[in-house]
Amino acid sequence: MEGTILFKPYGNIHFKKWEVKEPKANTLIVHGLGEHLGRYEEFSAYMTSEKIQCISFDLPGHGKSEGKRGNIRNLDDIVNIADKLLDQENIDNIVVFGHSLGGLIAAYYVLQSKHNVKKAIISAAAFGMKSKVPSVALPLIKIARGISPSFTVKNGITGNMLSHRSDIAEAYDHDKLVHPFISFSLFLDSIRVGDYCFSHFLDYKIPILVVHGEEDPIMDKKYSIAFYNMLPNAVKELKIIKNSYHEPHNEVNNREVYKIYKDFILSKG
DSSP, X not given: OEEEEEETTTEEEEEEEEOXXXXXXXXXXXXXXXXXXXXXXXXXXXXXXXXXXXXXXXXXXXXXXXXXXTOOSOTHHHHHHHHHHHHHTTOOSEEEXXXXXXXXXXXXXXXXXXXXXXXXXXXSOTTOXXXXXXXXXXXXXXXXXXXXXXXXXXXXXXXXXXXXXXXXXXXXXXXXXXXXXXXXXXXXXXXXXXXXXXXXXXXXOSOEEEEEETTOSSBXXXXXXHHHHHOOOSSEEEEEETTOOSOGXXXXXXXXXXXXXXXXXXXXX
16 A cells, blocks of 8 residues: 655655554564665565565655655654654554664664654664765865755765675666765764764663674674664674675575564564
8 A cells, every 4th residue: 555645844755555464563664865665565575474564655855755856854854754654554563674874764763753663673774884974074064054955965876785686786776766865964964863873872672683784885884783782672683694785685695684584573572
């Protein structure tokens, strides 16, 4: 089932629910920068086959949602959009799964949502990039945001960074719903949110699975490992996926990764 919800100032936000009769669990999927929920069809098909209902939405300025491509004014908007969608669809007691930018959002959502988040899967979260922005550039970016907050630049992501699978790489590079942009506002707020998640590590009280591709060329796995090590939870897991670039769920061994996620979602913890 697909539809839209209105969220100002962006406009209509596209969402999809992969419905299951009498689901064992409900999972909110938060996609990454530049992509869209349509890239999680295979993921959701596997989960629904295991009686796990999934729901997702295209971030503002992404996929079929309205808004300037690559621009999100702040990530609190995403928390509020997700809460509004779950309210509309009468879904609670969720597991949140987020990848890349979505992984950062998922970590933040655990701390900020008004909903009962039971567990979280944090995949290749945007806590820190492999290619660093020089520290001297940050004050200039902040000045530029003050002048033109929605101004966008290229994010540098290409399909061959995502997966060893050539079909995944080629599909990404030719996907008309994929875009290559990030705005000054989104970039700087991602830094703010990452700092917030790390500084509030004691507030994480739920089971969390942290996942990262061993060969990820985009996000540095050392930040995922640091986040995991800081978590106070007795029930926490870390999976560094061998032979994986940025998207473990789209790798050659993705069925094994799906099973890791499924087992975590359905585990009693």
